[in-house]
Amino acid sequence: MVTRTQKFKAFVSEPMGDKDVTAVDGINDELGLKLATKGFDKAYILLGQFLLLKKDHAVFQRWLKGSYGASPSQAQQCASCLMDWCYAFL
Amino acid sequence: MPEFLADPSVLTKEKLKSELIANNVSLPGGEQRKDVYVQLYLQHLTARNAPAALAQPDFSSDEEREPTPLGARSRGGAAPGRKATKKTDKPRLEEKDDLDVTELSNEDLQEQLVKYGVTPGPILATTRKIYEKKLQKLKEQGPELGSSTPLPTVSSSAENTKQNGNNDSDQYSDNEEDPKVEFRLEKREPLKAKTKTPVTLKQRRVVEHNQQVVNRVPGNFKHAAPTLSISEFSDLPRRTPKKPLMTAEVVEKTPAEERRVERDILKEMFPYEVSTPTGISASCRRPIKGAAGRPIELSDFRMEESFSSKYVSKYVPSADDKPEKRITKKRSIPMWIKILLFVVVSVFLFVVYQSMETNQGNPFSKYLGVSDTDIPTD
Numbered sequence: 001m002v003t004r005t006q007k008f009k010a011f012v013s014e015p016m017g018d019k020d021v022t023a024v025d026g027i028n029d030e031l032g033l034k035l036a037t038k039g040f041d042k043a044y045i046l047l048g049q050f051l052l053l054k055k056d057h058a059v060f061q062r063w064l065k066g067s068y069g070a071s072p073s074q075a076q077q078c079a080s081c082l083m084d085w086c087y088a089f090l
Numbered sequence: 091m092p093e094f095l096a097d098p099s100v101l102t103k104e105k106l107k108s109e110l111i112a113n114n115v116s117l118p119g120g121e122q123r124k125d126v127y128v129q130l131y132l133q134h135l136t137a138r139n140a141p142a143a144l145a146q147p148d149f150s151s152d153e154e155r156e157p158t159p160l161g162a163r164s165r166g167g168a169a170p171g172r173k174a175t176k177k178t179d180k181p182r183l184e185e186k187d188d189l190d191v192t193e194l195s196n197e198d199l200q201e202q203l204v205k206y207g208v209t210p211g212p213i214l215a216t217t218r219k220i221y222e223k224k225l226q227k228l229k230e231q232g233p234e235l236g237s238s239t240p241l242p243t244v245s246s247s248a249e250n251t252k253q254n255g256n257n258d259s260d261q262y263s264d265n266e267e268d269p270k271v272e273f274r275l276e277k278r279e280p281l282k283a284k285t286k287t288p289v290t291l292k293q294r295r296v297v298e299h300n301q302q303v304v305n306r307v308p309g310n311f312k313h314a315a316p317t318l319s320i321s322e323f324s325d326l327p328r329r330t331p332k333k334p335l336m337t338a339e340v341v342e343k344t345p346a347e348e349r350r351v352e353r354d355i356l357k358e359m360f361p362y363e364v365s366t367p368t369g370i371s372a373s374c375r376r377p378i379k380g381a382a383g384r385p386i387e388l389s390d391f392r393m394e395e396s397f398s399s400k401y402v403s404k405y406v407p408s409a410d411d412k413p414e415k416r417i418t419k420k421r422s423i424p425m426w427i428k429i430l431l432f433v434v435v436s437v438f439l440f441v442v443y444q445s446m447e448t449n450q451g452n453p454f455s456k457y458l459g460v461s462d463t464d465i466p467t468d
Contacts, residue, residue, distance in 0.1 A: 038212050039200070039211045039212030039213060040212050045211055049212070
């Protein structure tokens with residue numbers, strides 16, 4: 001079982017509401033800033049992109065890595081965080 | 091001999107590729123951006139079209155290659171159009187690049203939108219077109235914002251309602267919740283677009299009706315905008331109340347007053363309809379059984395009734411008058427059915443009870459004067 005970070009648990013435990021994109025697990029400040037400048041300043045917008053890609057882990061990770069220079073682990077964490085949130089709330 | 095286009099950006103990428111292949115032009119491997127194919131098209135095909143233009147491809151290719159690193163950020167159709175038109179439309183382009191919003195890169199589009207006070211969400215392939223349209227509308231409205239808004243045609247009334255909102259507060263969307271509101275507004279625009287045509291058709295009737303209505307309505311509505319927006323409310327069928335109500339939210343000018351007056355007008359028009367906040371009213375259902383202290387009657391055990399009773403229980407306040415009358419009439423009939431059913435059930439239970447008895451003597455001995463016989467202790 002993969003040990004989940006505190007951030008992950010905090011994000012998945014409640015509806016994301018208006019949280020910043022940096023609240024998503026795997027998104028650090030730097031990546032969050034890059035996303036925000038492109039318009040992804042809130043977590044729900046990133047969720048939107050995730051959903052647009054039909055909740056496909058691999059595609060989402062590829063997108064995140066390709067467009068915003070995320071590391072593979074970051075992308076992986078982000079994708080699984082969003083996926084789990086969707087399981088819980090969507 | 092087919093003539094080749096001077097402006098290949100009008101073609102889709104696929105067409106460009108097929109044209110190039112058809113003319114034995116080698117394509118670069120893999121999927122390239124459209125401008126790559128446009129370049130090739132221009133170099134090879136447009137050159138063939140006009141032999142005098144042979145010098146141009148070299149010239150243009152130099153020009154075109156320069157901005158490619160700059161244009162590399164842009165996606166799809168933005169850059170090629172720019173390059174293609176550069177030769178012919180230099181003076182026009184020098185004025186303002188964003189006269190044609192489709193030529194803007196994603197970042198430029200975002201900047202332009204920010205200039206108008208709109209904070210767009212991410213501009214991606216999916217959202218780009220929406221933002222282009224929005225920018226176009228903003229630019230059309232921009233020069234008009236200075237003058238008053240007389241609303242010459244109803245077709246622009248939908249936009250003008252937004253304009254009025256702009257006049258009151260600089261932005262028709264809150265700063266804090268921009269992305270959400272933007273998308274909501276985006277959805278409203280297509281809705282408005284749909285409602286535009288019916289409104290224009292009914293314009294004359296609306297104007298006449300409005301004159302009558304306006305006379306009766308207190309003088310808040312000397313502005314053209316609210317009257318026409320109300321006319322939209324009144325004219326649009328009541329079954330689609332959400333659209334006008336949504337537009338009312340956009341118009342920040344005294345929405346509460348408008349709604350009040352709207353309701354007055356609507357009450358005049360539809361006196362028999364129940365007034366609810368959303369304008370949606372359910373049709374009158376069967377009387378509510380088992381709610382508000384009414385006795386549950388035997389007919390309730392039927393499937394239909396049970397569903398309707400659950401559903402209708404929400405509408406108890408509005409439906410109070412009618413069911414009471416109905417129930418008072420029906421009370422007399424089911425009463426004896428109830429008693430009968432009770433008797434039947436009790437007899438049934440008695441029989442079952444007896445059948446479980448192991449020490450079975452005369453089952454009726456208990457009740458025939460024999461006291462203290464074996465009573466099952468199960």
